[in-house]
Amino acid sequence: MQDSTTVVSTATNAVQLQPEKQVFSLWEILTSGGIIGNVIMILIFLLGVLALYIFLERYFFLKRAAKETPNFLENIKDFVEEGKIQTAVDYCRTINSPESRMIEKGLARIGRPISDISNAMQNQGQLEVSKFEKNLNILASASGAAPMLGFLGTVIGMIMAFFEISNVTGAVSPKLLASGIYTAMATTAAGLLVGIPAYFFYNFLVTQVDRMVLKIQTHVNEFLDTLNKPL
Structure with a gap:
């Protein structure tokens, strides 16, 4: 009986001595950086919201600006060849696109x-x-900041983590060192999660702008060729 009680007691103590397994929680990691870490996280979050807003606003703006008007340039050429300059001007005002302006x-x-x-154009x-x-x-700037x-x-x-470790007397627990490091690195991960998409957003929009400029320049050149066309 005594041996059985001893075995049970030993098993209970062994279970109690086992370290509790820590469950990975992204939210806890992101919010465990203290006041400074939380402030930086908030700033990164605000940059992410700003970058997403600018991307969506610019994307739909460029999409509207890129909308083609069927036979726009052909109609302008016809008006010019017929000498209806004011009609052509009024027609441009009804279109209200970059090319028409x-x-x-x-x-x-x-x-x-x-x-x-x-030069005026x-x-x-x-x-x-x-x-x-x-x-x-x-x-x-948001993609870099x-x-x-x-x-x-x-x-x-x-x-801060190494400062806390320096105040520990005796052997430093690897768990204490690891928790301080992964908590500190959470801000870098958050910054990259915002910076990488913002970088691609920026380059995507720049490409769209370049395409718009090329298309407008093509239309302008065609219009100038119409004016230079011998009668």
């Missing part, structure tokens, strides 16, 4: 040297491109 500037200067017409083109590129610099903030949080977290 540039061609409207050119139509308003018909009768002047072709260089004046081209190019100036309007610069305004249109600036509209396309609005807030893209903020998106680019988020990982840098994350790395800053990791460095601060590592400093």
Whole structure:
């Protein structure tokens, strides 16, 4: 009887001595960095929201601007060849697209040297491109700032973790060291999770802007060729 009680007691003590298995919790890791870590996490989160907002706003803006008007340039050519300049100007105003605004500037200067017409259209083109590129610099900054903030949080977290370890007397527990390190590195992971998509968002939008500029320039050149066409 005594041996049985001893075995049960020994087994109970062995179970109690076994370390409790820690369950991985992303939320706990992200919020376990203390005041500084939480502030950096909030900043990274806000950058992520800002980057997503800019991407969606610019994407739908460029999508609307890229919408084609059937036979737009052909109609303009017909109006010019028939001498209906004011009709062509009114037609451009009804379209309200980047190409129509540039061609409207050119139509308003018909009768002047072709260089004046081209310069007026190019100036309007610069305004249109600036509209396309609005807030893209903020998106680019967010793609770079988020990982840098994350790395800053990791460095601060590592400093704090090793400071706590330096105050421990005796042997340092590997668990204490590991928990401090993975908590500190959580900010870097969060920064990369925001920075990488923001980087791809930025390059995607830049590509779309380049395509828009090329398309507009093609239409402008065709319009100028129409004006230079011998009668």
